[in-house]
Amino acid sequence: MKSEILQNTIQKLFATDKGILAADESVMSINKRFEALNIPQTIENRLAFRKTLIATPELHNYISGVIFHDETFRQKIEAGKTFAQYCEENNIIPGIKVDEGLADFPNFPGEKVTMGIDGLRKRFEEYFTLGARFCKWRMVVDVKTSTDEIIELNSRNLAIYAALAQGAGVVPIIEPEVMYDGDHTLDECREKMSFVLTHLFGDLALYRVDIKNVILKTAMTLSGKQSLVKAGSDDIANDTSHILLSTVPENIGGVVFLSGGQTPTEASLNLSKIMQHGPYKFPITYSYSRALQDPVLEAFSKNTADTEGIRKIFIDRLNMNTLALEGKYTLENETGLSSHIDNVTHSQDL
Numbered sequence: 001m002k003s004e005i006l007q008n009t010i011q012k013l014f015a016t017d018k019g020i021l022a023a024d025e026s027v028m029s030i031n032k033r034f035e036a037l038n039i040p041q042t043i044e045n046r047l048a049f050r051k052t053l054i055a056t057p058e059l060h061n062y063i064s065g066v067i068f069h070d071e072t073f074r075q076k077i078e079a080g081k082t083f084a085q086y087c088e089e090n091n092i093i094p095g096i097k098v099d100e101g102l103a104d105f106p107n108f109p110g111e112k113v114t115m116g117i118d119g120l121r122k123r124f125e126e127y128f129t130l131g132a133r134f135c136k137w138r139m140v141v142d143v144k145t146s147t148d149e150i151i152e153l154n155s156r157n158l159a160i161y162a163a164l165a166q167g168a169g170v171v172p173i174i175e176p177e178v179m180y181d182g183d184h185t186l187d188e189c190r191e192k193m194s195f196v197l198t199h200l201f202g203d204l205a206l207y208r209v210d211i212k213n214v215i216l217k218t219a220m221t222l223s224g225k226q227s228l229v230k231a232g233s234d235d236i237a238n239d240t241s242h243i244l245l246s247t248v249p250e251n252i253g254g255v256v257f258l259s260g261g262q263t264p265t266e267a268s269l270n271l272s273k274i275m276q277h278g279p280y281k282f283p284i285t286y287s288y289s290r291a292l293q294d295p296v297l298e299a300f301s302k303n304t305a306d307t308e309g310i311r312k313i314f315i316d317r318l319n320m321n322t323l324a325l326e327g328k329y330t331l332e333n334e335t336g337l338s339s340h341i342d343n344v345t346h347s348q349d350l
């Protein structure tokens with residue numbers, strides 16, 4: 001019964017040519033993005049921005065699911081209707097970020113552990129009742145500085161979270177985010193990702209997580225943002241596709257990419273090239289936050305009331321990523337509406 005619910009969710013999430021919108025920035029994270037664009041950091045503005053995104057007409061043609069943060073999950077998109085109810089009515093699956101962010105860990109300066117295992121079982125029960133059918137938990141890995149010990153601790157928590165999620169009928173997205181920030185090379189990134197993913201899938205097996213009902217959310221294999229030698233999109237696609245084939249079990253529910261601080265055009269181009277390496281044994285799509293939202297947020301900062309204009313930009317970006325899923329995106333496809341941004345905004349909690 002639970003397994004049927006989980007399978008049904010996965011099938012809908014990986015509907016052909018649709019992506020998953022990550023709109024689950026914590027209050028702190030979205031406030032930082034607002035601050036950078038001089039948008040007042042109020043609950044009203046967070047709600048207004050997310051309403052503008054989610055109530056975009058025809059969103060369901062591009063997006064199969066939305067990951068929300070707890071604050072939004074409890075808000076109403078319109079009188080008498082929660083975001084989750086609205087999504088359900090519009091053929092979009094509501095999801096919830098359930099980790100409680102990152103914390104320092106004694107004796108490992110600079111490293112972060114993901115919090116939120118305590119009380120998680122109860123929280124899942126409530127989120128299921130409120131309509132959540134999938135969820136996300138994110139750990140972060142720095143290519144050069146993360147130690148094996150902290151990776152192992154975070155990875156074990158991801159496996160425990162995944163087991164609890166499945167027990168509650170909620171599909172777990174497991175997100176070991178290997179950070180783009182840093183001056184590492186493409187080779188160093190590939191090596192770290194290989195270690196992280198191999199370890200993580202070992203833990204999932206250890207805790208008997210049903211792999212066909214799991215979604216992996218991963219970064220692409222990239223040279224660091226501050227690296228002097230930047231890898232090109234062909235090498236990025238080659239290495240990313242190789243990592244997927246060598247570390248991800250074939251029977252996994254699916255794989256989604258985060259954008260990680262790439263510009264919107266980079267994220268579309270790299271995705272398109274990765275898709276050209278297919279077909280893969282498992283479904284693949286994108287689950288971007290910044291690469292979808294940054295141009296939209298910039299427009300919102302200029303005139304919060306221009307809902308129609310803001311949504312045009314959003315739809316334009318979604319169109320580009322639909323092309324990318326088909327492996328057909330090139331920079332020539334850009335209309336200019338959503339390709340230019342002044343800055344890539346701050347990442348989710350660091």
Ligand code: 13P
Pocket residue numbers: 022138175177258259260261287288289290291347348
């Ligand atoms: P970005 O696409 O901005 O990396 O965000 C995706 C995400 O969900 C990070 O946890």
